[in-house]
Amino acid sequence: MVGTNLKAETMGLMEKRSALEAEMNAVIERLTQPGGPGISGNLLDSEGFPRHDIDIPTVRAERRRLAELRNDHKEITEKLNENIQVLHSARLAPKSSSLKDSDDQSASVVNVVASASSTNVHSDSTNAMDVDVIVRVPFALVDEIADASPAGEDGLQLGDQIVKFGNVEIGDNLLQRLASEAQTNQGHGIPVILVRQGAQVNLTVTPRTWQGRGLLGCHFRIL
Numbered sequence: 177m178v179g180t181n182l183k184a185e186t187m188g189l190m191e192k193r194s195a196l197e198a199e200m201n202a203v204i205e206r207l208t209q210p211g212g213p214g215i216s217g218n219l220l221d222s223e224g225f226p227r228h229d230i231d232i233p234t235v236r237a238e239r240r241r242l243a244e245l246r247n248d249h250k251e252i253t254e255k256l257n258e259n260i261q262v263l264h265s266a267r268l269a270p271k272s273s274s275l276k277d278s279d280d281q282s283a284s285v286v287n288v289v290a291s292a293s294s295t296n297v298h299s300d301s302t303n304a305m306d307v308d309v310i311v312r313v314p315f316a317l318v319d320e321i322a323d324a325s326p327a328g329e330d331g332l333q334l335g336d337q338i339v340k341f342g343n344v345e346i347g348d349n350l351l352q353r354l355a356s357e358a359q360t361n362q363g364h365g366i367p368v369i370l371v372r373q374g375a376q377v378n379l380t381v382t383p384r385t386w387q388g389r390g391l392l393g394c395h396f397r398i399l
Contacts, residue, residue, distance in 0.1 A: 186259045189252050194374075196249045197337075201373050203242045204317075204335035207235065214334065215242065215319035215397065246399050253313050314339050314371050315346040316354070316396040325393020330381040332394055333372065340369040341381075350398050358383040358391045 207215050213227070213235050221227050314337030321328045342357045344350065357366065365380040383391035 182259060182262065186256065186263070189256045189259070193249060193252045193256065196245050196252065197371070198374060200242060200245045200249065201335065203238050203245070205373075207238055207242075208334040215239070215317070216395075217320075250399065313346060314399055315350055316341075316398050318394055319397045320395035322388050322393040324386070325388055326384050326386055327381060327392040327394035331377075331379040332368075332370075332381060332392075335372070336377070337371040337399070338368065338396065339371060339376075340367075342366040342368075351396065354396055362391055 204215065207213060211229065213219060213230050216239075219227055219230070219232050219235065226232055316338040318327070318332055318334055318336040318338070321332060321334055339345070341354055342361060344353045344357050347353070362383045362385075365382045368379050368381050370377050370379075381392065385391065386393060
């Protein structure tokens with residue numbers, strides 16, 4: 177039986193994760209504003225001296241805070257996914273008259289979690305597919321984009337959080353898989369699902385040669 181404690185814990189985790197994402201977006205927006213240092217940009221000028229156009233201690237503090245938020249986001253997401261798997265397992269268990277109430281409760285919990293996730297993930301269906309949609313979380317962050325690059329021209333922006341890039345979703349060896357996806361699809365559009373300032377955005381990016389390096393002209397940082 178799936179207890180009400182698990183439901184409350186799961187909803188609490190959803191609220192915490194949403195708060196973390198809001199704060200992460202705020203930090204990213206401050207770091208990537210026009211003239212800003214970016215998420216990982218150099219804090220030294222061309223001569224190797226500290227830049228005078230930015231508040232370096234503040235930038236370093238912001239970057240440290242962003243790293244802390246990413247770690248907290250990862251931990252909460254892992255725990256959330258564990259809870260969702262428990263709820264999903266209970267929901268798919270064989271039904272009997274004695275288990276009907278607990279099964280109905282499990283379905284209710286999963287649907288509530290799906291509803292709470294709707295601002296950050298895409299959902300075209302409910303029922304058994306809800307859990308598959310919920311576990312889609314951002315795995316990479318766009319922290320650099322070159323001017324006139326394919327990525328920039330196709331709509332990617334600094335601070336975008338990548339949920340799905342073609343066939344690449346959260347997992348292992350993400351940087352290698354992203355590079356392979358771009359190379360395999362050179363000249364062809366790649367559907368991208370991302371989160372931008374708390375809202376889902378769908379767009380298509382076409383890897384292609386240009387005057388700069390690579391096929392996209394952007395850098396992904398794994399979350």
